[in-house]
Amino acid sequence: MNILRLIFSPTGGTQRAADDLCAPWAAQGLSRRDVDLTDPDGSFDPLPLGDAEGVLIAIPSYGGRVPALAVQRLAHLQGGGAPCVLLCTYGNRAYDDTLLEMADLAAQQGLNVIAAVAAATEHSIVRRFGAGRPDAQDARELAAYGGDVYPLNLYTRWTRDDYGPVWIPAKGATITLTEDNLPIYSRCIEAYEGNTLEQREDGIYINGQKTDTYTFRMDYYWMMGDNRHNSLDSRYWGFVPEDHVVGKPLVVWLSLDKDRGWLDGKIRWSRLFKWVG
Ligand SMILES: Cc1cc2nc3c(=O)[nH]c(=O)nc-3n(C[C@H](O)[C@H](O)[C@H](O)COP(=O)(O)O)c2cc1C
Numbered sequence: 401m402n403i404l405r406l407i408f409s410p411t412g413g414t415q416r417a418a419d420d421l422c423a424p425w426a427a428q429g430l431s432r433r434d435v436d437l438t439d440p441d442g443s444f445d446p447l448p449l450g451d452a453e454g455v456l457i458a459i460p461s462y463g464g465r466v467p468a469l470a471v472q473r474l475a476h477l478q479g480g481g482a483p484c485v486l487l488c489t490y491g492n493r494a495y496d497d498t499l500l501e502m503a504d505l506a507a508q509q510g511l512n513v514i515a516a517v518a519a520a521t522e523h524s525i526v527r528r529f530g531a532g533r534p535d536a537q538d539a540r541e542l543a544a545y546g547g548d549v550y551p552l553n554l555y556t557r558w559t560r561d562d563y564g565p566v567w568i569p570a571k572g573a574t575i576t577l578t579e580d581n582l583p584i585y586s587r588c589i590e591a592y593e594g595n596t597l598e599q600r601e602d603g604i605y606i607n608g609q610k611t612d613t614y615t616f617r618m619d620y621y622w623m624m625g626d627n628r629h630n631s632l633d634s635r636y637w638g639f640v641p642e643d644h645v646v647g648k649p650l651v652v653w654l655s656l657d658k659d660r661g662w663l664d665g666k667i668r669w670s671r672l673f674k675w676v677g
Contacts, residue, residue, distance in 0.1 A: 401430045401583070404452035406477070408437040408459045408470045413521030413534070414489045418458040420539040421487055421517065424547025424636060430454075437473050447476040455479070455511055457502060458487040460521070464496025471505065479510030485546075486516040491523025492530030517545055550638040551583040560628065563635050569616040571642075577604050577612050584638075585614070592641040593617050618642045649676040 403425065409415040422432065433452065436442060437459070449455070455477075459470050484506050488499040495518050506513050519542060523529035534542065558564065567575070569588055575581065582599065589606065590597045593616070598605040604612060620639035625631025634640065655671035 401454060401586075402450075402452045403430055403432040403454045403456055404449055405432050405434045405456045405458065406437055406447075406474070407434060407456075408467060410438050410460075411522075411524040413524065414458050414460050414487070417489050417519045417521055417534050417538070417542060418456065418487055420534055420542035421458075421485075421519075421546035422456065423539075423543045432456075437470050442473075444473040445476045446478055447473065448478050449480055449482055453482060455482050455484040455506075456487065457484065457506060458489070459498070459502060460524070461488055461490040461495040461498035464494060464498060466498055466501045466505065471501075474505050474509060477509040477511070479506070479512075481510055481512055483514045484511035486513060488516070488518045489521040490518060490530075491526065492520040492533070493523070517542070547636050550634070550636055551587075556584070558635075560635055566622075568622050568639060569618075569620045571616060571619045574613050574615040577614055587638055588616065588618075588620060588641065589614055592643075621645065651675055 403422070405418060405422070407415055407418055409418075425432070433450065435447070437444075457474070459466055486499060486502045486506060488495050488502055490498065499516055499518055503513050503516060519534060519538060520530045521533050522531055566584065569575070569585065575585065577585070579599075582597075582604065586597055589595050595606050596608070603610050606614060619642045621634075621642070623634045623640050625633045652671050652674045655668040657666050657668055660666040
């Protein structure tokens, strides 16, 4: 999936916030093309989607509104119903109507707004407001928001708490490909098994051949942490192919119960030195 990022960032804060937000997207197999909405030499009439299937618009708040130049340039966007994520940055004063105005602009240009986020960034005039932001904590929060489960929530609406059901690909197994399951399995087919995959008007093409089935060449694993609100796992980056597994556990040499004290059963003696089969 390709994402078109339309970024207005005269002093770099919005660009950094956009990069933080999109950081998990690359891991989900999304590629992106950036358009600098501040470019004095840029040509914005028309502003076509090209081969993009989704759009991110990232713009700072100026006086609680969308900067006039951004409004002017976005008016040439040809959205074609593509899903769109909005990112509004602001110098930690207030973003007032900026995000609403962005949503209206996006809708007017034929985009389908599916998510919107406002992020505090260093104030480009009064630097002490929001100094140093986005900081490491902002980056984590933006990445968590942007990476809100695999595949990106556009199709499945799965959340980190309510995920699936999902079928895990197995070596030799054949599935029927549909528009609904393609986002889930396209990364296995393209990135891990090295095929080209295209969705054309008349159907799905793998390595240039029209098909509606695919037979997997590898086994895949679903990696899941037991602390589900604090675990970056397959819910975020999808299936792990067998050739990415670098080892397997042999033995449990220590097992601690984090909820108990050292003299109150913290060490789970019964688990120590057990072979993991
Ligand atoms: C002309 C102008 C007006 C601004 N108005 C606001 C505002 O109303 N509220 C706010 O919180 N920040 C305001 N800011 C701060 C910017 O929204 C903020 O610094 C943003 O991160 C700048 O983005 P950039 O670093 O990508 O250029 C304003 C900045 C400028 C230059």
